[in-house]
Amino acid sequence: MKSTRREFLWTLGGAATAYGVWQVPDLVGPAPAGDPGWSPLAETRHNSICLICPSRCGISGRVVDERLVRITGNPLHPLSRGGVCPRGIAGLQTLYHPERVTSPLKRVGRRGEGEWQPVSLEDAIGEIAARLQTLRTEARPEALALLAGHCTGTMEDLWRQFLRSFGSPNYVADDYNDGTDSIMEVVHGIARRPSYDLEQAEYVLSFGAPLYEAWWSPLQAFVSLSGNDGDSDRRPHLVQIDTRFSRTAANAHEWLGIRPCTYAVLALGIAYVLIRDELFDTDYVSQHVTGFEDFVDDTGQPTEGYRSLVLRNYRTEEVSAQTGVPVERITSLARSLAASDAPVCVCGSDVMLSRTGLLSGLAVHSLNVILGRVNRPGGVLVGTDPPLQPLTEPVIDSIGRAGINQPPVGDAPPFGSGDQATRFAAAVAEADTSRVDALLVYYANPLASSARRDLWALAFEKIPFVVCFSPFLDETTRQADLVLPDLLPYERWQDAPAPTSYPYPVWGLSTPMVPPHNGGIHTGDAVLALAGHVGGVVAQSLPYESFEALLKMRARGLFAVAKGMVLGDEFARRHHRDMEQRGWWLREHNEFEPFWEDLVQSGGWTDLRYDYTDPQQLSNTPSGRIDLLPAALRGGHGTSESERRLYVDVVPAEGAATEEFPLRLLPYRISTLSSGTLALQRWLVEQPGIFPDVPWVPWVEVSPTTARNLGFHDGSTVWVVSRRDRYKARLKEFPGTAPENVCAPYGLRHPDGGLANPLALLDGSDDPLIGLPSWSSTYVRLERA
Numbered sequence: 149m150k151s152t153r154r155e156f157l158w159t160l161g162g163a164a165t166a167y168g169v170w171q172v173p174d175l176v177g178p179a180p181a182g183d184p185g186w187s188p189l190a191e192t193r194h195n196s197i198c199l200i201c202p203s204r205c206g207i208s209g210r211v212v213d214e215r216l217v218r219i220t221g222n223p224l225h226p227l228s229r230g231g232v233c234p235r236g237i238a239g240l241q242t243l244y245h246p247e248r249v250t251s252p253l254k255r256v257g258r259r260g261e262g263e264w265q266p267v268s269l270e271d272a273i274g275e276i277a278a279r280l281q282t283l284r285t286e287a288r289p290e291a292l293a294l295l296a297g298h299c300t301g302t303m304e305d306l307w308r309q310f311l312r313s314f315g316s317p318n319y320v321a322d323d324y325n326d327g328t329d330s331i332m333e334v335v336h337g338i339a340r341r342p343s344y345d346l347e348q349a350e351y352v353l354s355f356g357a358p359l360y361e362a363w364w365s366p367l368q369a370f371v372s373l374s375g376n377d378g379d380s381d382r383r384p385h386l387v388q389i390d391t392r393f394s395r396t397a398a399n400a401h402e403w404l405g406i407r408p409c410t411y412a413v414l415a416l417g418i419a420y421v422l423i424r425d426e427l428f429d430t431d432y433v434s435q436h437v438t439g440f441e442d443f444v445d446d447t448g449q450p451t452e453g454y455r456s457l458v459l460r461n462y463r464t465e466e467v468s469a470q471t472g473v474p475v476e477r478i479t480s481l482a483r484s485l486a487a488s489d490a491p492v493c494v495c496g497s498d499v500m501l502s503r504t505g506l507l508s509g510l511a512v513h514s515l516n517v518i519l520g521r522v523n524r525p526g527g528v529l530v531g532t533d534p535p536l537q538p539l540t541e542p543v544i545d546s547i548g549r550a551g552i553n554q555p556p557v558g559d560a561p562p563f564g565s566g567d568q569a570t571r572f573a574a575a576v577a578e579a580d581t582s583r584v585d586a587l588l589v590y591y592a593n594p595l596a597s598s599a600r601r602d603l604w605a606l607a608f609e610k611i612p613f614v615v616c617f618s619p620f621l622d623e624t625t626r627q628a629d630l631v632l633p634d635l636l637p638y639e640r641w642q643d644a645p646a647p648t649s650y651p652y653p654v655w656g657l658s659t660p661m662v663p664p665h666n667g668g669i670h671t672g673d674a675v676l677a678l679a680g681h682v683g684g685v686v687a688q689s690l691p692y693e694s695f696e697a698l699l700k701m702r703a704r705g706l707f708a709v710a711k712g713m714v715l716g717d718e719f720a721r722r723h724h725r726d727m728e729q730r731g732w733w734l735r736e737h738n739e740f741e742p743f744w745e746d747l748v749q750s751g752g753w754t755d756l757r758y759d760y761t762d763p764q765q766l767s768n769t770p771s772g773r774i775d776l777l778p779a780a781l782r783g784g785h786g787t788s789e790s791e792r793r794l795y796v797d798v799v800p801a802e803g804a805a806t807e808e809f810p811l812r813l814l815p816y817r818i819s820t821l822s823s824g825t826l827a828l829q830r831w832l833v834e835q836p837g838i839f840p841d842v843p844w845v846p847w848v849e850v851s852p853t854t855a856r857n858l859g860f861h862d863g864s865t866v867w868v869v870s871r872r873d874r875y876k877a878r879l880k881e882f883p884g885t886a887p888e889n890v891c892a893p894y895g896l897r898h899p900d901g902g903l904a905n906p907l908a909l910l911d912g913s914d915d916p917l918i919g920l921p922s923w924s925s926t927y928v929r930l931e932r933a
Contacts, residue, residue: 393884566919
């Protein structure tokens with residue numbers, strides 16, 4: 149695979165930074181003269197999985213004398229294929245970070261004062277178990293809640309099994325929800341995020357998807373869009389539609405600037421040209437789609453179909469006026485999509501994080517539908533999970549049954565799961581008496597990452613007992629009563645399924661590269677130990693001696709199924725895929741133990757065959773067809789704000805700029821972030837990128853025209869102020885920002901550790917259909933700091 153000069157510098161810069169900060173001595177070298185007792189140190193290499201972000205790329209670690217000294221990519225992993233980003237390379241910085249918690253800690257002062265007492269693992273687990281046993285004794289198991297960051301695979305299954313057998317309905321996700329699973333649920337009847345077959349695509353039209361920055365897997369985009377199999381002539385043509393000139397735009401063949409909140413209008417303008425000029429896939433639509441033509445609904449009322457709605461409301465001249473995209477570009481985009489043999493439209497978080505997120509996402513996805521690009525090579529696919537051995541059936545007694553039948557804490561939106569964490573915090577903070585007596589926090593840091601830190605601060609005041617499993621004392625962990633420090637990914641067993649953006653199931657296996665840190669405990673083992681201490685049905689539901697044993701049991705499902713392969717090189721991948729497509733599969737292992745050993749050595753398992761003929765991968769609606777006008781979205785949902793019409797009311801009615809707040813705030817992520825962890829590697833902002841000259845301090849981007857009109861210059865220190873909050877940042881003049889916008893990266897800190905969170909400035913509005921916050925409806929002003 150060839151890389152561009154920019155991509156090469158990006159990776160090289162991250163690696164150089166990593167080793168520049170952590171000085172690794174020359175551990176292996178020639179024998180010193182006159183030293184007959186010298187012998188080379190023990191050196192091993194381990195294939196594993198990077199757990200820093202949701203991408204779950206394959207990595208390989210070089211270990212010298214039980215010390216990890218280098219991280220590179222694992223070429224056997226089918227998603228990343230030997231690639232690794234700067235954060236992956238710098239993972240050893242976290243492993244040897246001097247601020248790691250070295251033992252379980254118990255709070256002895258007031259919350260937040262930082263007074264801790266080291267305790268033993270046995271005492272810490274015993275105290276948690278005693279609290280939980282009290283809730284069971286009082287028949288209040290629903291008073292237990294878990295707040296989990298990005299958590300997938302067996303760790304998620306373990307937590308859910310523990311909560312269900314205990315009797316709690318409160319699994320609260322504080323993750324990367326982008327709402328695209330709601331699109332698939334209402335249109336296809338399949339509640340799963342769409343997968344994008346970028347490898348076989350020829351033309352990729354990205355609507356605000358940060359493919360090279362903070363997408364579900366930037367490595368998937370890098371590998372697929374840089375030229376399949378190293379052939380740059382086969383590189384898919386990438387068009388990035390975005391509100392700013394991003395890193396993805398810099399790597400695209402074309403960048404199309406667009407006004408905020410008008411992605412859906414542009415998508416439907418493209419659909420107008422496709423329909424007007426008969427460029428859509430008529431056979432596919434007639435065979436697999438409903439709602440395209442006018443119809444009579446179940447009540448006998450005539451209803452306009454997709455074709456009529458688009459042709460009546462989205463003429464190119466009107467779309468151009470709303471989006472700022474010239475008519476000629478709208479027409480050329482439509483014709484380029486129609487001319488390609490394998491086009492695909494990717495719906496990004498910028499589309500979904502608005503007041504009309506679901507309706508806008510449906511508009512973008514409708515292009516894939518009318519072009520016949522669902523369940524087709526190079527299009528939108530519906531992936532499957534690895535066929536793992538399931539956990540034992542949970543045992544639920546009368547106390548547990550009564551608890552799980554209670555409603556979860558926090559209201560639910562009409563579609564999808566939305567922003568569970570914020571709804572949970574609001575419900576706890578605003579209640580007279582808290583329904584939560586014990587909160588377990590696993591890899592989440594809402595006091596740093598949430599748009600509503602005020603709600604979380606109040607919620608923590610009302611929850612009597614908080615346990616954090618973080619190996620570092622972040623903002624949220626400092627509010628805990630007990631800290632059980634987890635082991636780092638390089639010290640523990642864990643599985644890592646590939647993100648659902650990747651169309652093929654991959655079961656990555658993270659294995660210990662170095663001995664575990666003294667005083668830490670694998671959270672999976674801690675959960676199993678807690679289950680044993682609580683006893684009864686909880687212990688019966690989790691009868692595993694260790695998390696490693698649990699993973700080994702789950703792998704038996706992979707061994708039993710007659711498909712897939714242990715991770716192998718490019719030749720092995722091609723061979724297995726070709727054989728399976730022809731109906732052949734040859735077993736490589738006759739016994740489980742050799743199979744397990746190969747799993748551990750290679751780093752996992754995958755199945756690269758996709759069945760394009762399976763109707764369940766296309767639609768699971770009652771009609772068996774893709775429904776462009778689902779009945780669930782044709783009616784109101786209780787509030788006037790949510791009674792919007794499909795393919796008509798796709799632009800949110802929101803406040804305009806005022807004299808007091810003249811600029812629209814547009815937050816964005818600079819890299820795929822796990823909650824709060826970038827604080828441990830702040831020097832990574834120095835990596836070469838769009839702005840190589842603004843390291844170390846948070847910045848905001850404005851047009852040179854805007855800076856000049858406000859009397860600022862490049863490098864000025866400013867306050868970014870909204871009606872809700874403010875924070876300090878350095879101003880960066882950037883021609884890739886529209887004059888009416890302020891673009892603000894999310895996840896940065898000042899050198900003193902102070903937060904610079906643009907989400908704290910948001911006006912609090914959301915999409916009432918899916919409950920996700922709007923990132924594009926807040927207006928701000930800039931003040932000299």
